[in-house]
Amino acid sequence: MKIDMALSPFFKKLTLFELLVSILTILQLYHFCILFSNHALPMPLLYGPLFWGMYQCLSHKSRSIIYRDLLVGNFPFLFFLVWYSILGGTFDWVYFQWYLPVMILVQVGYPLLILYRLKGAGNNRDGVVLLKQLMALGMGISLFVGAVFIHHYLQIDVLVGINPIQAIAVAMVFSLFMLIHYMYGLYRSLEVKPVEIIVEDMDDDMDTNLLERCGRGLKDAMENDRLFLDSKLSLDKLSTHVGISKTVISHYLNSKLGLNYYEWLARYRINHAKIILAGFGSDYKIEAVAYSSGFSSKTTFNRYFKEIVGVLPSIYREQVTFS
Template sequence: MKLSSFLKKLTFFELLVSVLTILQLYHFCILFSNYSFPMPLLYGPLFWAMYQYLSNKSESVIKRDLLLGNIPFAFFVTWYFILGDTFDWTYFKWYLPIMIIVQIGYPVVILFRLKGTPSKTEGFVLLKQLMALGMGIFLFVGSVFLKHYIQVDVFMGINPIHAIAVAMVFSLFMLVNYMYSRFHAVEQDDVTIPVAEDSMLPADTGILAHCGGELVRAMEVDRLFLDSKLSLDKLSNHVGIAKSVISHYLNNQLHLTYYEWLATYRIRHAKAILMEFGSEYKIEAVAHSSGFSSKTTFNRYFKERVGVLPSAYREQSSLI
């Protein structure tokens, strides 16, 4: 799958992860030469936005809080550029305490709210890991604070900047690994089942009509789409029609891949749940109840077909 195709299918959470990765790469590059630039102030609001997304907040709320959370960064980056190359201890006197509050505040609040939350999705696992690592980075940032203010060398000669750099490498590894796993998952979802060239593909409209009828019965009567592990092999065995015939019918008659066709039934079912039960179920529960194996895949297919995320659709439905 092409990278451009993958980028078009990024969920808002994956977009936040991508932005965080790019920021940390840039921060790592300037860490040893310019540690006065207020880059750390950006991370807390991003972490909070990631948490809000996993908590099914609407994108409008996330974007609003993200904008408000970045006010300290906007203030200090303006101050930083006004100073230019001039060293000003007043800047650090205000910047360091606020940076430490941001560095410790967001991870503490997020970890507290995630306490007892089962890590059923990769997103929750990633966020918990980043918050735990953020707490470790706080220790080293705090040592910089102590050294500047009361001349106490907590780590006895170890440069805290080096320790922060090592922690950032671990953070970058987790972020890149997450995005790679999502790329691989999307690639698997988008695979078009090839039609065997040596098989006799049906040209008879009667055969195609029979295939279409059996597939509709399997979905609408037997409701096989609710099986999150439904494969083309399993479907073929259930309806008694060769995989090549099913693939030919889906690709040439409906112009859909197997997974796209399957998602149409699952999305229809999810919309019915959201319309009828509203906020009684979490988005993740709706995803699993509709046959999706992960909330991320559910959000992506739902956004593609409905135009909004499931959480936004639920809010719209409650107003009707």
């Protein structure tokens, strides 16, 4: 019998959010290594667009939108990188006069915007806690960057002798610890032991039976156990509940239903919301309907409702009420 050892590479299993976290970790490691020897390389300008891309992943934006915003958001970095290359190490104050304000705007603007957008997000959702912590730490780092700015422009030492670069380095250590801890936990959760698969004995019937069992398990979990009402339901949690791997579940949803996990889950939640709105939904605020249906935010609820039903939930309620 021929034995095939199936072990997928770690990075092939990552979502786009997790890939962005990986890129951010690598960038910060490199930035930390050169922090004391090169203050002029405009690497901090990369962080804001990456953070925004991570937020968009958590908001379930399409990949095309995320890629577009990453490209547009990195224009300042590309501009100053070209300027940096032209200067070739002979930096004058004109470079910093333009670079520092832009850097502070990026360091402060993105975290403030993301923290504002995340204020209603559930704290236990995958990645939300990490992003909130990074944004709070980023705001702290921006204070020290601002101190450098004030010192250069106004010749005022607001840190009373504290070296801002050293303070930034300490903050980066905390940031790297959080990123590496997240990636290590992710690695442990995605780690798959080698599985022996008997190639000769594997046929299409086995695949069909597995997918059918997956379909029955998912239907039971949603219609009988009503797991979709759990706002913290993750693919990992669902996989454990039905006793079928995440890979098989994702393959079933994509091949049989043409949906990804979030789209499939949203349909159950939207159908439940429609029942509430058609019944006694007039007594509920839209936000309450969203939470009662398993959504963690009103914004996500409105977006999925519009995509699936064609109108916003408030309009749908009016239609069913007066029909």
